[in-house]
Every structure is written in structure tokens, then in C-alpha cells.
Amino acid sequence: xxxxxxxxxxxxxxxxxxxxxxxxxxxxxxxxxxxxxxxxxxxxxxxxxxxxxxxxxxxxxxxxxxxxxxxxxxxxxxxxxxxxxxxxxxxxxxxxxxxxxxxxxxxxxxxxxxxxxxxxxxxxxxxxxxxxxxxxxxxxxxxxxxxxxxxxxxxxxxxxxxxxxxxxxxxxxxxxxxxxxxxxxxxxxxxxxxxxxxxxxxxxxxxxxxxxxxxxxxxxxxxxxxxxxxxxxxxxxxxxxxxxxxxxxxxxxxxxxxxxxxxxxxxxxxxxxxxxxxxxxxxxxxxxxxxxxxxxxxxxxxxxxxxxxxxxxxxxxxxxxxxxxxxxxxxxxxxxxxxxxxxxxxxxxxxxxxxxxxxxxxxxxxxxxxxxxxxxxxxxxxxxxxxxxxxxxxxxxxxxxxxxxxxxxxxxxxxxxxxxxxxxxxxxxxxxxxxxxxxxxxxxxxxxxxxxxxxxxxxxxxxxxxxxxxxxxxxxxxxxxxxxxxxxxxxxxxxxxxxxxxxxxxxxxxxxxxxxxxxxxxxxxxxxxxxxxxxxxxxxxxxxxxxxxxxxxxxxxxxxxxxxxxxxxxxxxxxxxxxxxxxxxxxxxxxxxxxxxxxxxxxxxxxxxxxxxxxxxxxx
Amino acid sequence: xxxxxxxxxxxxxxxxxxxxxxxxxxxxxxxxxxxxxxxxxxxxxxxxxxxxxxxxxxxxxxxxxxxxxxxxxxxxxxxxxxxxxxxxxxxxxxxxxxxxxxxxxxxxxxxxxxxxxxxxxxxxxxxxxxxxxxxxxxxxxxxxxxxxxxxxxxxxxxxxxxxxxxxxxxxxxxxxxxxxxxxxxxxxxxxxxxxxxxxxxxxxxxxxxxxxxxxxxxxxxxxxxxxxxxxxxxxxxxxxxxxxxxxxxxxxxxxxxxxxxxxxxxxxxxxxxxxxxxxxxxxxxxxxxxxxxxxxxxxxxxxxxxxxxxxxxxxxxxxxxxxxxxxxxxxxxxxxxxxxxxxxxxxxxxxxxxxxxxxxxxx
Numbered sequence: 012x013x014x015x016x017x018x019x020x021x022x023x024x025x026x027x028x029x030x031x032x033x034x035x036x037x038x039x040x041x042x043x044x045x046x047x048x049x050x051x052x053x054x055x056x057x058x059x060x061x062x063x064x065x066x067x068x069x070x071x072x073x074x075x076x077x078x079x080x081x082x083x084x085x086x087x088x089x090x091x092x093x094x095x096x097x098x099x100x101x102x103x104x105x106x107x108x109x110x111x112x113x114x115x116x117x118x119x120x121x122x123x124x125x126x127x128x129x130x131x132x133x134x135x136x137x138x139x140x141x142x143x144x145x146x147x148x149x150x151x152x153x154x155x156x157x158x159x160x161x162x163x164x165x166x167x168x169x170x171x172x173x174x175x176x177x178x179x180x181x182x183x184x185x186x187x188x189x190x191x192x193x194x195x196x197x198x199x200x201x202x203x204x205x206x207x208x209x210x211x212x213x214x215x216x217x218x219x220x221x222x223x224x225x226x227x228x229x230x231x232x233x234x235x236x237x238x239x240x241x242x243x244x245x246x247x248x249x250x251x252x253x254x255x256x257x258x259x260x261x262x263x264x265x266x267x268x269x270x271x272x273x274x275x276x277x278x279x280x281x282x283x284x285x286x287x288x289x290x291x292x293x294x295x296x297x298x299x300x301x302x303x304x305x306x307x308x309x310x311x312x313x314x315x316x317x318x319x320x321x322x323x324x325x326x327x328x329x330x331x332x333x334x335x336x337x338x339x340x341x342x343x344x345x346x347x348x349x350x351x352x353x354x355x356x357x358x359x360x361x362x363x364x365x366x367x368x369x370x371x372x373x374x375x376x377x378x379x380x381x382x383x384x385x386x387x388x389x390x391x392x393x394x395x396x397x398x399x400x401x402x403x404x405x406x407x408x409x410x411x412x413x414x415x416x417x418x419x420x421x422x423x424x425x426x427x428x429x430x431x432x433x434x435x436x437x438x439x440x441x442x443x444x445x446x447x448x449x450x451x452x453x454x455x456x457x458x459x460x461x462x463x464x465x466x467x468x469x470x471x472x473x474x475x476x477x478x479x480x481x482x483x484x485x486x487x488x489x490x491x492x493x494x495x496x497x498x499x500x501x502x503x504x505x506x507x508x509x510x511x512x513x514x515x516x517x518x519x520x521x522x523x524x525x526x527x528x529x530x531x532x533x534x535x536x537x538x539x540x541x542x543x544x545x546x547x548x549x550x551x552x553x554x555x556x557x558x559x560x561x562x563x564x565x566x567x568x569x570x571x572x573x574x575x576x577x578x579x580x581x582x583x584x585x586x587x588x589x590x591x592x593x594x595x596x597x598x599x600x601x602x603x604x605x606x607x608x609x610x611x612x613x614x615x616x617x618x619x620x621x622x623x624x625x626x627x628x629x630x631x
Numbered sequence: 632x633x634x635x636x637x638x639x640x641x642x643x644x645x646x647x648x649x650x651x652x653x654x655x656x657x658x659x660x661x662x663x664x665x666x667x668x669x670x671x672x673x674x675x676x677x678x679x680x681x682x683x684x685x686x687x688x689x690x691x692x693x694x695x696x697x698x699x700x701x702x703x704x705x706x707x708x709x710x711x712x713x714x715x716x717x718x719x720x721x722x723x724x725x726x727x728x729x730x731x732x733x734x735x736x737x738x739x740x741x742x743x744x745x746x747x748x749x750x751x752x753x754x755x756x757x758x759x760x761x762x763x764x765x766x767x768x769x770x771x772x773x774x775x776x777x778x779x780x781x782x783x784x785x786x787x788x789x790x791x792x793x794x795x796x797x798x799x800x801x802x803x804x805x806x807x808x809x810x811x812x813x814x815x816x817x818x819x820x821x822x823x824x825x826x827x828x829x830x831x832x833x834x835x836x837x838x839x840x841x842x843x844x845x846x847x848x849x850x851x852x853x854x855x856x857x858x859x860x861x862x863x864x865x866x867x868x869x870x871x872x873x874x875x876x877x878x879x880x881x882x883x884x885x886x887x888x889x890x891x892x893x894x895x896x897x898x899x900x901x902x903x904x905x906x907x908x909x910x911x912x913x914x915x916x917x918x919x920x921x922x923x924x925x926x927x928x929x930x931x932x933x934x935x936x937x938x939x940x941x942x943x944x945x946x947x948x949x950x951x952x953x954x955x956x957x958x959x960x961x962x963x964x965x966x967x968x969x970x971x972x973x974x975x976x977x978x979x980x981x982x983x984x985x986x987x988x989x990x991x992x993x994x
Contacts, residue, residue, distance in 0.1 A: 024935070024978065166785060167774075229989070231989075232787070
């Protein structure tokens with residue numbers, strides 16, 4: 012993990028960028044890269060690049076960034092890891108490339124020099140990078156297929172800026188803080204701000220799996236280079252026999268775990284008592300890693316109860332011979348860290364708190380890199396949504412297809428049984444939204460539903476934000492082409508929305524805050540392509556069972572059974588208390604998880620708004 | 632090889648028109664015609680009062696001031712011959728332009744200037760802008776305002792700044808100064824309309840700080856060039872503030888005289904809060920005279936964020952005038968060259984080519 016940033020004064024009328032701005036943006040990302048820093052300007056100072064380094068591959072100073080090609084034409088800043096770097100290097104050397112370092116960054120320079128924008132198709136890994144081409148006087152940006160690494164841009168019409176964090180761009184002092192209604196509405200709908208929007212109109216995410224070119228004519232519209240739905244549609248068209256699933260999963264995930272171990276520093280693992288992280292640990296062992304530190308987050312509240320994950324994690328750790336570290340978390344520490352958590356949160360999110368603490372624990376042990384089982388549920392049908400969405404579509408879809416029925420039912424229930432509407436607000440949307448996959452998914456994942464927005468936020472902002480965000484159209488667009496099976500559709504929706512905008516972003520900011528690189532072998536485009544023919548025919552539980560059995564020594568049966576019952580985390584209760592303190596007591600002491608999340612979302616938003624206000628006052 | 636596109640330009644006024652928008656449209660269409668990206672341009676104006684010469688490749692229909700007659704004329708022209716590009720020179724015409732672009736299967740460029748594009752426009756105008764393939768704005772501020780009310784992809788909204796004509800050059804202004812009896816005085820100049828709807832231009836802000844500046848010992852004269860219905864009121868305001876000798880209202884002047892006024896002034900000052908861009912700043916600086924404005928709206932672009940001129944908050948206006956009057960003058964030729972390097976005709980023409988190439992590469 013690193014922090015990258017840059018400024019390109021592309022317009023013929025624009026002013027030469029200010030070095031102080033470049034440095035302010037770069038140094039706002041100190042935690043992303045505590046091991047080194049660099050800055051580079053082209054000859055006429057119309058392009059400046061900045062970098063903060065967390066050294067993981069090639070720890071020497073030669074691999075520092077911004078890195079210039081040997082002929083001086085290309086300069087790169089790169090955040091991420093290219094896992095197939097050794098193979099790429101071998102191929103490039105065969106073609107005559109001469110390497111000065113052993114870093115994957117240099118491989119990107121050689122690839123771009125040879126293949127231009129097409130080079131992104133050759134990369135396996137998580138990446139966000141920018142390459143300045145002095146000859147063409149343009150900047151090429153790219154972001155990995157899943158959006159594991161962040162990349163934000165801001166264009167004021169004269170000058171283009173980019174950085175790994177929204178807050179870093181704002182810290183430069185030249186990016187507008189005008190609000191983006193679509194970002195605010197998106198947060199209320201999903202509990203996270205859906206890309207490409209942010210809370211600020213001028214700041215946008217370069218969408219996952221996209222490239223962008225910027226030259227004297229300004230930034231071009233981002234271009235996609237991958238399409239998850241298409242990969243799954245192709246897979247569904249050529250389904251693999253069910254009997255082949257275990258072997259496909261084993262081979263695919265082992266290959267991905269092996270690739271994700273590439274590092275010149277120790278790679279640890281976040282271990283819960285679930286299947287995904289347990290399988291990661293087992294496969295790390297199969298991939299040949301000898302010393303493994305496995306870190307488990309445990310809660311004093313659960314100590315000695317069946318909710319405690321530590322004992323099961325300890326058993327799994329013992330099976331695979333890992334050094335198990337249990338980090339216990341108390342309520343007091345949660346509240347002590349809360350201001351820091353909000354400070355580190357780049358954009359508002361209703362999640363990420365657990366990742367904050369596990370990353371904190373990893374940092375305390377001296378680790379820089381850890382594998383996580385994030386992505387297993389999206390890839391292998393682990394969420395209840397894989398069953399819920401098709402079921403809701405079947406049961407309620409036909410009613411929802413009748414114009415006006417959903418609206419009528421909502422109004423009627425709201426008027427006749429207001430207590431039901433208050434306790435189960437999302438149930439009111441069932442007949443209105445389940446007519447499409449997009450609507451059903453919004454119903455399943457939504458924090459608030461569109462019809463509730465005018466009550467929880469300024470009605471005009473809600474209306475404007477919905478018009479700009481177009482949530483249903485956006486969700487539907489991610490299912491083009493149609494992945495041709497229920498499980499493949501849910502896989503695409505969960506991967507491209509919940510995982511991309513929530514889980515991966517949370518993993519980035521929460522990990523980054525502690526200078527920990529979180530690697531996610533189950534979020535790998537090559538693995539997706541390998542498993543795509545099997546995803547369309549996945550039956551409930553089969554995919555996760557295959558993952559549990561993927562290590563040469565499978566996960567214990569107790570772990571597999573235990574995982575199905577789920578685990579509780581007390582952070583939900585703590586969030587509820589925090590929300591009480593910020594907003595006043597909840598209407599009901601027996602509120603469900605969804606209602607706690609709603610109140611927590613207001614707490615987060617208020618906290619970030621206060622910080623934003625302070626920053627504005629400071630800047631003025 | 633693909634034939635060069637043919638452009639239909641719907642404008643309020645261009646050739647034969649007066650004012651900043653007409654000038655911009657002329658500059659734009661002239662640059663398009665000379666740039667070679669299009670084979671022909673048919674201009675449909677609402678107004679064309681004065682005498683004009685059309686550049687090569689450009690033809691203009693008779694003007695139609697009435698809205699309905701204009702719409703009919705534009706539709707008739709559009710349907711009578713093939714067009715691949717529709718240029719809409721004003722937001723008010725965007726719905727008509729969008730309709731024509733759709734009927735013709737043509738690409739649509741919408742030009743926004745300033746104050747007309749800042750508030751949220753009508754539904755039909757907003758939809759028309761969202762249908763555009765390219766939106767051109769004269770400043771970053773106008774671009775930002777447009778993006779506030781449209782859901783258009785931001786990469787399709789480009790800044791194409793105003794340009795300054797080559798006739799504005801540095802020179803000796805002492806003859807005019809003598810003619811006006813202003814020898815030995817420090818001369819402030821504003822060039823702007825004096826209509827009541829243009830009070831944002833800031834004449835009163837300058838008048839309001841004059842007594843303080845005079846009290847500080849500056850022997851000042853404030854020259855106002857421009858005409859409008861608000862002139863009498865402003866004259867009365869000036870009279871009350873500093874008497875008749877210090878402020879001179881000289882009405883509208885021809886361009887050759889205007890150049891002399893710019894050269895004669897010690898400081899061009901226009902503390903306007905509503906500039907789409909503020910071309911008068913460029914004209915003054917191209918004549919070698921320093922310029923001062925507020926750091927709001929499009930003026931920030933014309934003053935290049937303080938790198939060409941000076942942009943200050945309103946509260947610092949008096950202090951800024953006082954400081955600039957005593958600071959050594961920037962070499963007029965150097966200032967003029969710096970202005971041309973950013974906003975000269977060649978830079979503008981290149982910007983037009985770049986924008987059209989963007990449109991073509993997206994085809």
C-alpha cells in the first residue's frame with residue numbers, strides 16, 4: 012500500500028501548480044506510506060507527481076517513487092501490488108527490457124512503454140497508478156478490476172488532480188468542497204458512497220476496472236477494461252459439471268493465495284473462526300509459507316461464551332501450525348478510538364470498525380501485510396442474499412410488475428399499520444422494488460429506501476441526488492450483459508456494489524490508517540474467470556464447503572458447522588450506544604441490526620460533517 | 632476518408648452583433664472555420680444590426696429577432712441541408728438546438744457564458760444540456776455552476792476561456808491623459824455597461840473606497856467608460872462621495888479610443904461579483920495596464936488566480952488599490968506577452984481545435 016497523488020495543469024490558460032499543494036496532498040497520506048516519500052516535476056512544471064511509500068517489494072531506495080523510465084519519457088506513481096510480476100519480468104527481459112530494480116513498479120513502466128493502455132489486461136493484482144508520458148504530454152491512469160486500491164480525481168476545468176484519498180485531495184486546498192447530492196443520497200441508500208461519486212461534486216472515483224487519459228484536451232471519460240457480468244455470462248454459457256467444483260475451487264484459490272504471498276516482508280493472515288480466513292491460512296501453508304502469524308480479534312464481552320471466535324480460531328491455527336495472536340478488544344477502547352476512526356474514514360461508511368481494530372492488532376505485532384478472506388461470500392454464494400433475492404423476485408416480482416401496486420401497498424400499510432412501517436420500513440418497499448433485480452438488490456442491501464429519503468434528509472437534496480445517482484439504472488447497468496443465472500447475478504451485484512463500495516473501501520482506509528496492506532486472494536479477477544463456469548450453478552452451501560475443503564488438510568468439521576450459525580460482534584451494540592450519545596436515545600431498545608445501522612449512519616455523517624467544517628474553517 | 636463535418640450555429644448574435652457574447656461567438660466561429668475541422672458553417676442569428684464581413688466557409692442567414700420566427704428559421708435551415716454538428720451559442724436556445732441535433736443525428740455543442748448559466752435553468756434547458764456531446768464554458772466558475780445543476784458526465788464539460796484581440800497592445804497614453812486634464816494624477820479605470828441589471832460590475836464599490844484613498848493622500852481620478860440607464864444614478868452617487876472632479880463618466884467609446892483609455896490608466900479596476908469571465912481585464916492587461924478584480928466567479932480566470940492581475944476579497948479592495956498605486960509598475964510589454972501566452976488568439980484557436988478534436992475522437 013502506498014499513497015499517490017499528482018497535478019496536471021493541462022489547460023493552455025492554467026496556472027503553474029503550486030509545489031506546496033502537491034506536498035500537502037501527498038503528506039495528508041502519511042499513514043499510507045511511512046517508509047519513504049518522493050516528488051517529481053516535469054521540465055515546465057505543468058505536471059507534478061507525489062508518492063508516499065510502504066515498502067513491500069524491493070525495499071531498497073532504487074525502487075523509490077516517482078520512478079522514471081531509463082529513457083526519461085515515462086514517470087510512474089503506483090499504489091498496489093502486481094502479483095504476476097515475476098512472470099511479467101521474465102517475459103519483458105526476454106523481449107530485451109533491462110531492469111534496474113526488483114520492484115513491480117518498474118515492470119509497469121516497461122509494460123506501458125511496450126503495450127500502452129492495453130497493458131492493464133496483463134496485470135494480476137490490486138493497483139491504482141498514474142504514468143506521465145512526457146513525449147505525448149499526457150497522463151494515463153488505471154485502477155484494478157475490483158477497485159481494491161482507491162483512486163480519486165478532481166478536474167476544475169484547467170487543472171486535473173488525483174490522489175489515493177478524497178481527504179488528501181481536499182487537503183491540497185484547491186479542490187472545491189461543493190457537496191454532491193448523489194454522494195449523500197448514495198450514502199443514505201447503501202451505507203457507503205457509491206462510486207464514482209463522493210460527498211464532493213468535484214471529486215470523483217476513477218471507477219474500478221477503468222483507465223483514463225488526460226492531456227491538453229482535458230481528462231477523457233474513463234474507459235472500462237473489464238466487465239464482471241460478461242465474465243460470468245460467459246461462464247454460465249459453459250457451465251462446469253458440479254462434480255468438478257471442489258477441484259476448480261481448490262486449484263483456483265491455491266493459485267491465488269500463492270500469488271498473493273509475493274513480498275519481501277512477512278505476510279500474515281487475519282483469522283476469524285469462519286471458513287474464508289481459515290481456508291486462507293490452510294492454503295498459505297499449502298503454498299509453502301513456513302512462518303505464519305495469524306491474528307484474531309476477540310471481545311471481552313464474549314469471553315467464555317459460544318460467541319467467542321478465539322477458541323475456534325486457535326484450533327484452526329494449531330492445525331496449520333500458525334503462530335496465533337489473539338487481540339482482545341474492550342468497549343472502552345472502541346470509544347477511545349472512535350474519533351480516530353472517523354478521522355481515518357476517507358468517506359462515510361457504516362462499516363469498517365472491525366477492520367480498523369484487526370489492522371491495529373496487526374500493526375502492533377509488527378506486520379505490514381496480511382491476507383484476508385474478504386470476498387469469499389460474494390464469490391462462492393456465502394450471503395443470504397443468494398437465496399433471498401431469487402426468492403423475493405419469484406414471490407413478489409409478479410405483483411411488483413403491476414403498475415401502482417407497490418406504491419398503493421406502501422401507502423396503505425403506512426396508513427393502517429404505522430407501527431409495522433416503523434419497525435420494518437424496508438418491508439414496505441417489497442412490492443415496489445422486487446420487480447427487477449436492481450430493485451430487489453436495493454431492497455436487500457438498502458440502508459434507507461428511496462421513498463424514505465425525503466424524511467431523513469433535505470427533500471430537495473434527496474430529489475436532486477436521486478436524479479443524479481439514478482440508483483436503479485446504475486445497479487441494472489452492472490448486470491449487462493445478463494449473467495444468465497440467479498447466483499451469477501447476485502455474485503455480480505454483491506461484488507460490484509457492496510464489496511466494491513463498502514468492504515474493499517473499508518479495508519483500504521482502515522488498513523491504511525495503521526500502515527497495513529490487506530491482501531484479498533478471493534478478490535482476484537483470474538480466480539473469478541476460473542470459477543465463472545461453476546458460479547452459475549452454485550447451490551446453497553456448496554461453494555463455501557468447497558472452500559473449506561480446499562486446503563490439503565481441510566478445515567475441521569466443527570469450523571464448517573459453526574460458520575453456518577454465524578458469529579456476533581459486540582461492535583453493533585457499541586455503535587448503538589455511540590449513536591445514543593450523538594443523537595439521543597433510540598425509540599426502541601429492541602431495534603434490529605438494520606435500525607442500528609441507520610442511527611449509526613447519522614452518527615458517522617455528523618462526525619464527518621463536523622470534521623469537514625473544522626477543515627473548512629482552518630483552510631479559511 | 633470521412634468528409635469534414637458541416638456545422639449549424641444557432642446564436643443570439645455573432646457577425647453584426649455587439650457585446651461580449653457576440654464577440655465570443657465570432658471568435659469561436661472564426662477559429663472553427665480557420666481550423667479546418669469543418670467544411671462549412673451556417674450561422675442563424677437572432678440579431679445582426681451592424682455591418683459585417685464573413686470569414687471564408689461561413690454563411691449567415693438573415694436575423695430573426697422574434698423567438699418563434701427564429702425557431703422556424705432555424706428548423707427550416709436545419710432541414711434544408713445536411714449538418715453533422717450543431718453549435719448552440721446560448722443556453723436559452725439549447726432546447727431548440729437539442730431538438731435539431733436529434734432530428735439531424737448531429738453532435739451538439741452548447742456554449743455557456745456566465746450569469747445565464749449559474750442558476751438552475753428550466754427543465755428543458757437542463758435536459759438539452761444533458762443531451763449535449765460537449766458543453767463549453769468560458770470559465771472554471773461557469774463550468775462548476777453548470778455541473779451543479781446537470782447530471783452530465785463532467786469530462787464533457789470543457790473550459791474555453793475568452794480571448795483578447797490583437798489590436799489591444801501597450802502604448803503611450805499620455806495624449807489622452809493630457810486631453811482629459813489628468814496629468815499628475817493616478818488614474819483608475821473601469822470599462823463596463825452601466826445598466827441597472829449590471830450593478831454587480833462594482834462601480835459603486837470603487838466609488839465607495841475613493842474618499843478613504845484620497846484621505847490617504849492619493850491624488851486620484853476615476854474614469855468610467857461605458858453607457859447605460861444607471862449612469863445618472865451612479866453620477867449622483869459619485870458626486871456625493873468625492874465631488875465631480877474625481878470621477879469622470881465618459882460614455883461608450885469606439886474600440887480605438889478604448890485602447891487609448893486602457894493605456895492611459897494606472898490601474899484597471901472592476902470589482903465585479905458576476906463576471907462570466909471578464910474580458911475587459913484581458914484587454915487592459917494586453918494594453919500593459921495592471922488589473923484588479925474580486926476573487927470571485929470568472930474574474931479569477933481572467934486574472935489567472937493572481938498570476939496576471941490581482942484578485943482580492945471585497946474587504947481588501949481599498950488596500951489593494953492603495954498598494955498597486957504605489958508599487959512599481961510591471962513592464963507593459965512583459966504583461967501583455969504574458970496575457971497573450973495564456974489568452975491570445977492562437978491559444979484560443981488551439982483550444983477550439985482541441986475541443987472539436989475531442990468531439991471527433993468520440994465519434
